[in-house]
């Protein structure tokens with residue numbers, strides 16, 4: 001038989017089949033049709049040797065974008081740009097090349113361990129524009145089923161996620177006041193520019209690295225993959241700067257929670273729900289509240305719209321338990337002594353870091369950053385003064401920064417020395433005055449003991465704790 005003859009026979013057979021199908025559709029009862037269709041599909045699968053796998057953009061609830069879909073999109077974006085003819089372009093970061101992804105209704109091929117697969121992108125016909133559902137379809141020969149389902153798909157998802165990490169922009173979230181709003185996080189602070197003793201910096205960097213690579217370790221010891229940092233110290237000592245450095249070091253998003261703007265516990269809870277991407281509470285859930293819960297809510301309202309310690313603890317513990325991936329929370333405060341021990345116990349805040357006044361080592365970092373100076377004849381004098389007086393890195397930095405193009409490093413250093421001498425003099429005067437007033441008071445009271453510091457109730461009024469709680473999350 002020639003190829004032509006085969007085709008003629010085949011097409012007449014096909015015509016016969018189509019005819020048979022039309023008759024079948026018309027004359028067979030519905031149930032029987034379903035039954036026969038099932039078997040014909042089975043029969044088809046013997047003849048048709050390809051397997052299709054479909055990945056939809058949204059999961060059934062349509063709330064969450066499918067992670068697999070995003071990963072595939074990234075993977076195909078980076079692997080298909082050479083072969084696909086129609087691509088979509090996106091600018092991810094300023095001054096960086098555009099990111100290309102495969103356009104709808106495009107098909108590309110990929111080869112994995114010598115096996116060829118086909119990827120196509122498509123979408124379901126939408127009823128409305130917003131109803132559009134996109135999906136990717138993977139096609140491969142059934143003889144490669146094992147390689148594809150066991151190895152290839154894992155490879156695609158892993159690669160896709162890695163690409164996402166490389167391309168992603170970090171975000172800075174702030175509560176504003178009852179919702180998170182975010183901007184692209186582009187703070188330039190790094191550990192290199194952070195003024196602090198080198199040893200302390202290295203220690204923190206090691207701690208962060210160990211944490212970020214500790215997925216398996218945390219799983220082994222049965223602990224959630226999380227770590228809490230408490231940064232404390234006077235204003236202007238670099239707490240916020242350090243958080244930026246941490247976020248840049250690990251490539252994490254930052255959640256900056258300003259507690260002074262949170263009205264009450266329920267608002268705090270709302271923010272928590274948003275950070276973890278849980279389903280938002282619906283009206284119905286509120287109706288279903290048990291009496292106990294209702295009473296709690298009522299008490300909360302009566303207590304004068306405050307963030308209470310227990311509310312805050314719930315918030316933190318909730319953050320910890322609700323998130324799958326790694327997460328770091330950093331709280332910063334100026335008054336570590338005023339924080340309740342329950343808040344800062346290990347497990348909630350695993351590592352406590354004090355940021356303090358500028359030491360000579362920290363000064364040298366600033367001098368290098370601001371003036372590109374590694375040494376100078378005035379350094380000895382400055383070291384001596386820094387040992388005698390307290391100045392924050394923020395103030396040292398302010399003095400070191402040239403105020404005009406004409407100002408050179410000599411003038412900046414001179415200004416710093418004058419500033420330090422003034423601070424030293426002021427501190428001396430203040431100490432003298434205090435000593436005098438203390439002596440006067442002691443005379444008046446005739447040695448009576450007086451001060452009894454009342455222990456505050458355990459409510460953290462935002463004012464008091466001046467909590468610029470900051471959360472950095474993965």
Ligand SMILES: Nc1ncnc2c1ncn2[C@@H]1O[C@H](COP(=O)(O)OP(=O)(O)OP(=O)(O)O)[C@@H](O)[C@H]1O
Nearest residue numbers: 193194195234235236237238239240241393394397
């Ligand atoms: N350790 C430091 N290293 C480098 N720069 C610093 C350091 N500390 C302060 N600065 C400079 O001072 C500015 C203010 O510091 P930062 O906002 O980090 O202080 P903070 O400790 O968070 O203060 P606050 O308690 O008021 O929030 C920073 O923008 C930075 O320029």
Ligand SMILES: [Mg+2]
Nearest residue numbers: 239240332468
């Ligand atoms: Mg700060």
